[in-house]
Amino acid sequence: MTERTTAVADSPAGANSGRSRADSRKASRAAFVGTLLEYYDFSLYASAASVVFASVFFSGSSPFLGTLQAVGTFAVGFLVRPVGGVILGSLGDRIGRKRVLIFTLLMMGVATLLVGLLPGYAQIGWAAPALLVLLRILQGIGASGEYGGATLVAVEFAPERKRGLLGSLPGMGAALGGVMGTLSLLLMSSLVSKEAFLSWGWRIPFLFSVVILAYGLWLRRSLPETPAFREMKKAENISKTPIFDVVRQQPRALLTVMVMTIGQTGIGYFYIVFMGTFGTNQLGFGGTEVLVGLIVAQLTNAVLIPLFGSLSDRVGRQPVIVFGFLYSAVFAWVGISLLSGVGTPPLLFWAVMALGNGVGVAAIFGPMGAYVTELFHTQHAYSGLGLGRETGNALGAAIVPVIAVALAFDDTTIWLSVLICVISLLGFAATVLSRTRSSSVSIPDGDSVPVSV
Incomplete structure (x- = not known):
């Protein structure tokens, strides 16, 4: 399958009009803060689901069932993300990036705040876990449109020579948000007694999210619509059915993004989700050693993300991503084998x-x-990211840690290495076979839209 171009221009993606340095800086901050809130919520909810929610919201169940139900509510957020990505991505291509990103930030922030205010099972019975699941669904829907939209805003405002650097800031925000969520819950648990922590202390980090929410809303409300979308609107080139268009016109790009994301999230969640339980169960570490490992992993990730993004502005995106997947495949054998x-x-x-x-x-x-x-072409870029990335995100986050847990109880780490190697090579293959818009063949009249053949 290949993609060629035939009709209707995609020039807005490269439009330079309407950009200013001030707007570019503000767009970068707005993109960074949104994903920081998303992964602050992710990390906070994941930690609380493991240590708090079973006793607060599922106290009517046995300890095992309560823990299973609490962790299950965490998984619900991933299951709804592909659906939310399709809906919000389509809206972002039709009514604008800014409006949708204000909505996603509000939905994530308010849902997280309400979790901190939600009465427990002792107060309102089974309404408590039911409302917790509802709030987790709202968080998942909000998060499904956040990364794709934030990345589009950062890149569409960015100068050509800095797209890699500024497009990496949402990823940096995700890594730092994860650290903040973990540390905030750990801090509260160390400041108050266990009884106070289970009663009200765990709620403070959830309530603190309102500070990030307020700052993010201030940034996004004052940010103009992206130059690419304004140009597209001026040219009356807005698609009425962006989801159908991206599926019909760019299936190769959709598949590429989905498989690359499965690789990226699969490797990432292997380290920050599975390796926590591996450190405890197989290596015999206490909670402090495991927590330090998780924080080190995420902080290193946060520092290096913009460096690799900037490097891609110099040597190209594809070579850097290919290096990442190949490095991960090799390190799966070298690194994991050291954990004996x-x-x-x-x-x-x-x-x-x-x-x-x-x-x-x-x-x-x-x-x-x-x-x-x-x-992706600008007319359906948000939809393509919403469908492709969020489907890959759900699959990578759900499948890889579960398979890893099953393999971890073998006497050898070889099968864990095989798992990460396979995931890495899938991502590598998708990257090598992918093509950006600039590699499309355009016909001389300059009117172009991709058509799959």
Whole structure:
């Protein structure tokens, strides 16, 4: 399958009109803050689901069932993301990026705030877990339109020579948000007694999200619509059915984004979700050692993401992403084999976490924002990102950690290495076979729209 161009211009994607340095800086901050809130919520909810929600919202169940139900509510947020990505992506291509991003920020922020205010099972019975699930669904829907929209805003406002750097900022916000969520819950648990923490202390980090929400809303409300969308609207070139258009015209780009995202999120969640339980169950570490490993992994990731994004502005997006996937495939054999079981030094565990999630995932995630944006035509870029990325995100986040847990109880780490190697090589193949808009063949009249053949 190949893609060629035949009718209707895609020039807005490269339009330089309407950009200013001030708007570009504000767009970058607005994109960064939104994904920071998204992953602050993700990390906070994941941690709270493990240590708090079973006793607060599912106290009518056995301890095992309560924990299972609490973690299940966390998974619900991923299941709705492809649906939310389709709906919000389509809206973003029809009514504008700015409006949808204000909506996604509000939905995520308000839902997170309400979790912090939600009465427990002891107060309102089974209405408590039912409302918790509803709020988690709203968080998932809001998050489904956040990364794609934030990346589009950052890239469509960015100067050509800085698209990789500025397009990486949503990824950096995701990594820092994860650190903030984990640390905020840990801080509250260390400041108050266990009884106070389970009663009201865990709620404080959720309520704190209103600060990030307020700042993000202030930034986004004062930000103009992106130059690319304004040009598209001026030319009356807005698609009425962007989802159908992207499926019909750019199936290759959709499949590319989905498989690349499965690779990126699969590797990332292997380190920041599965390796936490692996450190506890197979390596015999306590909570502090595991938590330090998770923080080191995410901080290293946050620092290196913009560096790899900037590097892609110099050497190209594809070579950097290809390096990230190949590095991850090789490191799966080198790094994981060093974790031999009980007796492994914590420092070695932390180094593996930093080099695996920090270097490998950062090299993929850094340039990926600009790269996947450049795969799609502007008329349906938000829809393409919403459908392709969120489907890949749900599959990578759900499948890889579950398979890894099953493989971890074998006597060897070889099968864990095989798993990450396969996921990495899938992402590598998708990247190598992908083509950005600039590689499309345009006919001489300059009117172009991609058509799959």
